[in-house]
Amino acid sequence: MSSYARVIHYATSVLCSNKGAMVLLQLHRKVFQRFDITEEEFWYIVKKCPRFVVVRNREGTDDWGSDCTVVAKTSLRLCKNYTKQHCADCQELHLCKYFVYGNCRFGKGRKQCKFSHDIGSEHNHPLLRECTLHELTEDDLFLLLLQNDPSLLPEVCSHYNKGTGPYGACTFQENCTKVHICMHYIQGDCMFGHKCKRQHIIDQHGRRMLEDRGLSGEIIHDLPFIYQNIHHLTTPTPYSPRESVPDLLSKPVSQTDEREEICLHFIRRSCRFQDKCIRIHFNLPYKWEVFEGDSWRDLRHMEDIERAFCDPRKSESPGTRSVDFLTMMRETNPVRRLSTVSSVTKPPHYILTTEWLWYYKGDHENWVEYGQPDDKQRTTSVTSRDLEEAYTANPSAEVKVVKGHRQYYLSFQDMYQRNPKHNTKRKVRRRPRFVSITEVEKQIAR
Template identity: 40%
Template structure:
């Protein structure tokens, strides 16, 4: 029996990694067999492998495989400390393109080609005596490869379904949010019995309903109205009975909540980072990751970051910044626009540059090793263009290249060359690479499969190489940005302002109360049409309250951002007949 604890008999990093992988697989299987979640102490008790508490803590930190949540103790005592519950997490999903119109997915994805209805219990097409065009076997070459890449090929079918249901949001029926608001048997849902979403208490599913059995919302999936909807989805009675715990698990996994424990605070993944928004619409995380704090602020470049010196991100006039480490402090390199231009060329792997404008000390900056002479170097950057909507200016557009047999760099997906066009573009590779980075270096997302002509390839993000899956030929891969000069920055800033046009505001706003940055609250007169419109909207859902006053929040920065977004979305700025309005209503019952 393997021992994974403070001192283990296995030797070497490979053996240790293999032993850890075995335990991770066993923990996943035990959790899925137990309904997807177990209290931490109970999990340790059920493991066949002897695992020390410290070792288990470290294994549970494997990003993307587990989430530790704080839940109220089963006893329900108010003063009782919350239990630490471990949940099985995974990036494994059903392939939606496989369920879409043909030809659908060509098989290069990393998701399961499996019938959604079969996962729910029984395929409604087969049950009706018809043919189903979706996959029904886990043992196809594609599905076996996907299961192995996610480290779950050892799970039974029922265990795999449990893992999918609490991680793949596409599988769970949507809860009607309007049902959970307002009064009456259907809340504020205007569709009532015709609503296709489930009418059930969302707080009950999150384990947070304080009303219990006296709650006016339904806590029962077997209620006739809900049961009919679930049966149409092909859900078995066993699955329907397990839905409350599945929704609770899915909620905890999505929110990446961690139980507080002295000495052990399991870190939430990047999706769990909370954010706060300021009056300009820019976002600054409350607890930034290192990557976020090393990112250049896009709002500052657009001249609209109201956090100013309190912003977690770097404020700089260019979308890139080259620095070297000197005496424990990062210092800017001189003429960094020339460095950036060289770096944008995949044929160049180094450049000779000076420490500063007043320095006569020149040294080589190596792009591969990121060293300036013997000192460590770094490049700060704005967010990748694939992570932001198209209207964000001065994001960093990364281009991915592979080296051909002649030593020339070829861009992925580029047409018009003598080489067969790859089925993936630079943006496809960039999205996959960022997924790999967010999941950690041990993630199963470290490779990306694609085709070029008749050949199949695999791109390895760890080694930065691509491999021909038949002949084993290996080619180098590199990632470089598109060069943006200081003049390009000014042009884009000017175009952005020009595109937005003059600072037009709604006719009914008070032009004398427009602080920039910031906002102003204007009390509305009860005789105005604007007041009556807001009052009617307020009274529709809260009829038993008296309105004391209504205030309009005038925020010029948010108004400009809204116009900017809508203008880009429709291909050109037009007069807006519908726009967001923020009001504060002071009321009493």
């Protein structure tokens, strides 16, 4: 997926500029105007990238592209402890909530707000870069946060949607701190349309309540659309393409395209298919390439790049024209890493398969491999091999991890380890074990 970083960024920007979601066919046309990618690649991106959720608009139609919507998604949140001024180091954004709302009164006057209005700050920029959101405009980023961070907007009042009268069954009436809007309109299944007795827009009561919370008039105007997107993200109706959509959609991500997999037999100089082999013939179990012009070209100093990539502390390769491992870009050019098949998919006697190691970020900016003791000699209940086996079986899964008396959940899609009790997160990285050119030669000779 990293090879499509520019496409994913552009598609995210387009979605955010269109109130956070678009009909699939419309997004398809926009992306094709900018990027020379095949239809198969486009389907693969929107179905497999955790940045997007594809949901069905209505049942009983086979009009491909117009019967489903793509919604922009992110796991990034605003830090709840930042405004309480007792957050030292976390994986959430440190921003003024009212700045996100577009209505911070300190940001407009002479008195400076004591909370950050800088999305590119020393704390925020690495987080945005980690999630490949660092190139979004402020407006696009804020809309993405509004429809994904549940702490930013009030809920839709369920009591308003019951009973009769102008306030439904809501006993708080004008003093309600939740939004009075038709739930069926939000869910996309209101059969009454403009004749519905429930509100399909934010009324004067709702506007006053939301303005008191600090939301700008522009955001309040777009809230019905944002609430629709929130509904799609929290209770999605998965879209299942009809049979004519390319088969690539239904192929698990863990099954690497054989045309992008390095041939194990060629490395051992024993490939009987020779030029007809569908796998890549290369003399190392890894291959770094950059897309320049109209084709992929080998990168120089490949061993140095691989050595840096295998170190979970590194986010870029050495040298003046470095490779960004988080976005998989070198300056403005996409980069990809080809490799041999994962070691967990082959018997132990297969040599030069790729051994993937899994790490979580420790308390002191260090990276700890799963199954290995941390600085307090505590180990996790799962090892790198356990996680790799689970990942190759289902790259969208969430795995339970226990360390000491604490329980965590590791999301493969978000690459974060979450503590459900305290709602804190740690970054997770999957990096290969480094194999030098000398070691490759020795293994072949043996």
